[in-house]
Amino acid sequence: MASARRKQRFISRLPFAKRISIADSPAAELHVPAAFRCPISLDLMKDPVTLQTGITYDRRSIETWLETGNLTCPVTKQALKDDDLVPNHSLRRMIQDWCVAHRSLGIERIPTPRIPVTPAQVLELLSGVSFASRRGHHARCRELVGNFKALGKESERNRRCIVSGGGSRVLSACFSELATEACEKSRAALMEDILSALTVFFPLDQNSCHQLGSHKSVDFIVSVLQSGDLDARLNAVLVLKELVSSLPPERIDVLAKTNGLIEALVKLIEKPISPRSTKAALVAAFHLITSGEKTAARFVEMGIIPTVLEAVVDSERSLCEKALAVLDGTLSCSRGREVAYGHALAVPVLVKKMFRVSEMATEFAVSALWKLCKNEKKEGGGRGRRGECSREAYQVGGFQKLLLLVQVGCNGATKEKVSELLKLLNGYRASLECAETMDFRRLKKSF
Structure with a gap:
């Protein structure tokens, strides 16, 4: 109780400048404490983080600043020795308390942000995926692949961290290795999960496309296009589009000879399952058609x-x-x-x-x-x-x-x-x- 009163007294002493319109009364405006606003965007901070200079920013704003090549603190102009961003939990909780206190005025509470994944965590997860795949622990491997997909979808920062850590290469390599093994239900389910996860980490690099372009890998992708459920077919055609968009013409011409590939793409265009799958199938068909006249004739x-x-x-x-x-x-x-x-x-x-x-x-x-x-x-x-x-x-x-x-x-x-x-x-x-x-x-x- 005393802690809450201290927070309220601290908030009451903060300067005010930014205003937020109140939903119930458009004419009325609510003042936002200056300490709650990001110095870059001037908006209420959702995920406050502090630089080594002691200045706090909203994570998205300062990450955008750093990603554009700026190596100084926007406020102090001091050079940054590293770009470590330390979550400011105390300030975040005060912002949340302020939102709750003004809930009756239409202010929504800012949810507690998830901590971004680190390169060390990515490396650990990738090692776990490779180990589980080699040992045939398909259930464990599916769990880790699901974690990767969830982390990648959680934020753009996580996605970039996983990509830079080689996430798509490891997943593609596992897919290629699994494609050479004997067919079994758990293996097929794992491979479909990998295809689903790969769609989060586009564009794929050349190494990943090389792995996915193997004869056995493409055979499995075609089998999913022919008989998979709606989600699996969508993921398969998205990966195929990414694959043929990245390979040189001579490799595409070889890939086009895969049994059932052309038929599966034409069927997906003729009987669409979603606008996204139809567009992906058309792009894949275009790259295959332009690789050679014989392939074009087969499509015809x-x-x-x-x-x-x-x-x-x-x-x-x-x-x-x-x-x-x-x-x-x-x-x-x-x-x-x-x-x-x-x-x-x-x-x-x-x-x-x-x-x-x-x-x-x-x-x-x-x-x-x-x-x-x-x-x-x-x-x-x-x-x-x-x-x-x-x-x-x-x-x-x-x-x-x-x-x-x-x-x-x-x-x-x-x-x-x-x-x-x-x-x-x-x-x-x-x-x-x-x-x-x-x-x-x-x-x-x-x-």
């Missing part, structure tokens, strides 16, 4: 073109960009163009998406249409009449949109393709009428 045979065309029609910007990128990639191969020539939505969708999505979507849409129109004469258009693709592009408003692109401006490569397309479509101006590109009701779908 699995039905990727009608799948992405339907995805583009009513999708939001980010998904639309990725789907157009995949479509543009598949049209680099003759088999892809053959399928697109025979699909009723191909040209209208590409013309429609030239505008009002994003600059990136415009580039992919123009590139895809250019590939179709440029090659249709020598490939016969795929519909039995040469020039059919260019004719349709003009009829659905492609010529007008290309002219607008020239007026508003576009980058060099896209500008050249726009110019070529305008020359190809210009011949139809005297004989054809232009239809409204937004009206697809008159089109007969090929599916």
